[in-house]
Amino acid sequence: MSETQGYLDMDLLRFTTAGSVDDGKSTLIGRLLYDSKAIFEDQLEAVERSSIQRGDENLNLALLTDGLRAEREQGITIDVAYRYFATPRRKFIIADTPGHIQYTRNMVTGASTANLAIILVDARHGVIEQTCRHAFIASLLRIQHIVVAVNKMDLVDWQEDVFRRIKHDFEQFASRLENLVEVTFIPISALNGDNVVDKSGNMPWYMGPPLLYHLETVYIGAQENHVDPRFPVQWVIRPQSDKYHDFRGYAGRVAGGVFKKGDEVTILPSGFSTRIKEVVTYDGPLEEAFAPLSVTLTLEDEIDISRGDMIVKPHNQPHVSQDIEAMICWFSDSTKLQPKGRYVLRHTSKEVKAVVQEVRYKVNINNLHKIEGEPHFGLNEIGRISLRVSSPLFFDSYRRNRNTGSFILIDAGSNETVAAGMIL
């Protein structure tokens, strides 16, 4: 009984894994899933059958995640795959992203919801261009916690100086990156399980915890912004029943800060002020609501509020502007970003039209050099642009708040999501 109760008190860590093709990412994930019993016998049997049929020499753990027909046929991973496992301490969501050409787009997608990134480095090859690219994307998407897992330590005779050199090289590069709060280095052998779940006896010089213990205990409470109150209105609740005749509630997910009964609030864009009457939920009123909870707010005064409006506090307001400076990553392989191009922009619960005012620069993500004078963005390209939108957005910088600092661009013709944006 206490065991089932224990499961109810777990928290949640979302992480993404980055690595190139042969650095053992699938093996590492396979091991985490297998050792935490998240892989079931029938899944394992299915993978064994397929591996034998394909003529793979070893059990091909990639087949656990590569479920689509085309992936199995071509031996590639097409898309971000989400995997789940839990230990008695925590539930984990892994956004597993493939290592081939579409990597950037997929890693950006996986990283957008992650609290932590595991970057795999092959101990034999050290810090390579790809490692830097992964670290850059992690910092761009504001993943505060990085684990550099130095894999295949068995192939370098478990040598401490190999590990130290990689640590040194990575730290050199990472010093040029923003947003990284914590970088942890762990020497592992995913194939043999050294320092994955249990501490390795092969590397007595390593004093830190094994990977899983780190994932279970790393502090992630600071991920949400609990300082700047932001409540984008998603949906207006009007029951129109006898019991709730005059009820008018504003449903949404707290995007930042804390909202309490009685708090004075300001509504954007109207600028009207009132007080919170109640924080309504199905289970009864709450004393306070904070990110990332989904609640319904009722207000003391009747004010005209609709989807796309934002409830904030009078003394802590977001930027309100039609001009946006942002870093973007281009996602479309069929179209390019056009200077003066027009797009649909979605930000919190708001949708507006946007026109590209200026392309400032693109970033070479392998060495962080700025490239100027190239106005078109193709697939996977990252850079800085300025946008003008059709009505004011209520935003914070992405660095301050992921929820109110992020947006997507949509092609109005195809309705495809063509870019991800992070407001500066």
Added chain:
Amino acid sequence: MQSYTTTHLRQLEAEAMFVLRETAAQFEKPAMLFSGGKDSIVMAHLARKAFFPARLPFPLVHIDTGHNFDETMTYRDWFVEEVGARLVVGSVQASIDKGTAVEERGPTASRNRLQTVTLLETIEEHGFDAALGGGRRDEEKARAKERFFSHRDEFGQWDPKNQRPELWNIFNGRKHHGEHFRVFPLSNWTEMDVWQYIKQEEISLPSLYFAHEREVFERGGTLLALTDFITLQGGEAPRRIQVRFRTIGDATCTGAVVSGADTVDKIIEEVAAARQTERGTRADDRRSETAMEDRKKEGYF
């Protein structure tokens, strides 16, 4: 300074409620698929929370294969009454009678695949532009790459290679005329999460989920219930044992597991110790390596 922490269940709940509200806001005529299985029950429970104190802003849609367990139908009617929802029933039998769906033949015939026809017909008949489903990414490998907002073309088809990327909490539900979306608020839930949540929220379930005595027989490694819709083949001998169901679907292809778990707590213990996935008991998934993907491309749930 006070710490603002939330359990994994509260986070999953908040995410699902957010997705449900986005669906109501972004689409003109959404509907919620309701099978009477635990996932759709949890999803409907979350919808009650998302729109409280108002009623659900969409109807519940049951795609009825006609091969139901009595317990499922009893529960469905009770639940609809309890929630005060509107119920739309799409009948596979009606599709067969019209000639749009053709009954499979042979002793292992199932109406599972035919549900797709009826589902698409129901969506078209009522003009639904979004269908909320209780699918979870941990269920099956083809679902691991499914989106929260999953785009379907005018033929109801899913193109796994051409899915819209989903970032942060921003969902793109824009579509052309005639296209629709499937929306999966429980994408990030596991079977364990669903059971833990059922315990936490004290949600009542159809009795099929709890251990009970039933006549079953073995077919292709699956324990099937002996019902009026099944013809026994040679060598298949029914026996009466204690079983329960881990999923509830068409009675002809939903397998039972031998179990003595008759409470939610015991089921959670059983799920924690289980070494087979819940869909391991689904004969429909065993047909081929990519059976689920193939059905989904055609427009399956």
